[in-house]
Amino acid sequence: MKINKKTIDKIEDTIKIKLTCDEIKEITKSINSIKDYSRNLNQIDFENIEPTYRVFNLNTVLREDEVKSSLSREEVFKNTLNKEDNSFKIKC
Amino acid sequence: MEVYYKSIKDIKKLLYNKEISSKELTINLLKKINERNEKLNAFITINERAIIEAERVNEKIKKDKEVHILTGIPYSLKDNIITKGILTTCGSAMLKDFIPTYDSTVNMILKDGILIGKTNLDEFGMGDSTKTSFYGVTKNPWNLKKVPGGSSGGSATAVAAGLSFYSLGSDTGGSIRQPAAFCGVVGLKPTYGLISRNGLISYGSSLDTIGPITRYVEDCAIVLNSIVDHDKLDSTSHKKNKIDYLKNLNKGIKNFTIGIPKEYFKDTLNPSIRNKIMDIIKQLEKRGAIIKEVSLPHTSYGIFSYYNIAKAEASLNLARFDGIRYGTFKNYDSIDEMYIKNRSDNFGTQVKKSISMGTYFLLKENYKDYYKKATLMRTLIKSDFEKVFKDVDILITPVTSSEAPYIDEKPDVNYDNDLLTININLAGVPAISVPCGKINNMPVGLQIIGDYFKEEKILRCAKIVESIRGKYEWNTDL
Secondary structure, rough: OOHHHHHHHHHHHOOOOOOOHHHHHHHHHHHHHHHHHHHHHHOOOOOOOOOOOOOOOOOOOOOOOOOOOOOOOHHHHHOOOEEEOOEEEEOO | OOHHHHHHHHHHHHHHOOOHHHHHHHHHHHHHHHHHHHOOEEEEEEOHHHHHHHHHHHHHHHHHOOOOOOOOOEEEOOOOOOOOOOOOOOOOOOOOOOOOOOOOHHHHOOOOOEEEEOOOOOHHHHOOHHHOOOOOOOEOOOOEEOOHHHHHHHHHHHHHOOOOOOEEEEOOOOOOOHHHHOOOOEEEOOOOOOOOOOOOOOOOOOEEEEEEEEEHHHHHHHHHHHHHHHOOOOOOOOOOOOOOOOOOOOOOOOOEEEEEEEHHHHOOOOOOHHHHHHHHHHHHHOOOOOOEEEOOOHHHHHHHHHHHHHHHHHHHHHHHHOOOOOOOOOOOOOHHHHHHHHHHEEEEEEEHHHHHHHHHHHHHOOOOHHHHHHHHHHHHHHHHHHOOOOOOEEEEEEOOOOOOEEOOOOOOOHHHHHHHOOOHHHHOEEEEEEEEEEEEOOOEEEEEOOOOHHHHHHHHHHHHHHHHOOOOOOOOOO
């Protein structure tokens, strides 16, 4: 997939960041350099290879369904500027 | 030797023989940081409560001689490890007001140590120079015009400059080992899952590990002993029987088979670094090790695999910084405006680049050819290590392909340095960087890689390398 204005618009909309022209140039250059590396992969046989998403295959770790203490309301809201009563408040 | 460069055991003796109190040590260290930090910029935050903590611990030491070895000893933490009540910034404007309301597991474990401060880093751990922090550039204590490496550059500098008896950093693709090499200190990236990541602000969740940065190999083993534990708060934390990493530390490497992977000794490797490492290998052979050339055939594909995976994971991990729970803007007209304002203004260029790259690789039309393929390649890279460790005990390689660059040098676009460290994170095996000498008065690191959970073997070899290298003259004239 070529990196054109449409691609950049899609990325910006997904990540909710407005990129400057210089940033777009740098990002395009970096992506293209990784794309160059992908061309060497044609010589690799991936038949019967499973993907690795994590180093060890740990099963989902559960705990007993017991009530345990957690953060207080004060602690939860300590670092926000967007609070009203006991809720995070934002404009839609 | 100046007290600030002493080993953990030596400082412990002074504390327990009451030749110095934890409070005096802390006050004097804070004075030293005050003198040196302006030049070095190793610290973002100094712990205002350090002296009070030292007073509390003094009492503990007076009453009980059998306290933990790290009790009363000042340490530092990379500023992506959260600390309850103490500013934690990740080197970013996004978190410039963030005071965590809970503690990381590692900091809770070290509660009777004296947290002296939070060290500088590349923003959110994304970098290899400690030039990208919102809080300025950290300088290499061996040459103030050079970078200390990154992203744990602040930690490596603090330890090398005698401003911290040890530090904890984090390593996603070399971020402990490379700055340790550039700053002439020991840096260990443990096996993935050995140290709890609870409280480590994530970059690449399947790659990140916390690890010790120390001046001496024995200190590294002491710190590792302290921070290894299964943690229910980290679902990737391993349940393993605890090992005493000090027990066999001095047993040497006789009959160890040491593999030298040819892919790590490319023509682009600085010849002086190559010669230093080869000299050490010859000395190890004289001490009874069996040296064997080996191959990790998928090494060069690590760049594709690592950058896809690390950046994809970063883009997901940093999505939480939306301005709602932690952010710096209150006035906005819509939620989109809030997101865009917060994220555009508060992330630096490197972080925006990482998030953008990761998002690109995860787009529906790209996923199969990029991210998915990267995970298949990761399987092959991991398998290379698993196969080679059937034949050898450890591997030895360089940590960096060149000396520490100058701060004003243009960033290197070739990935030679990355290839020496990133595959270790993809596989999840442990590796240590140990100083093996100097070139042009700048330190050089040697990397020892081990099989899963074989930190004991790599520490044993690192101890021998340290003794071959000989006494280290710290740069006390800063």
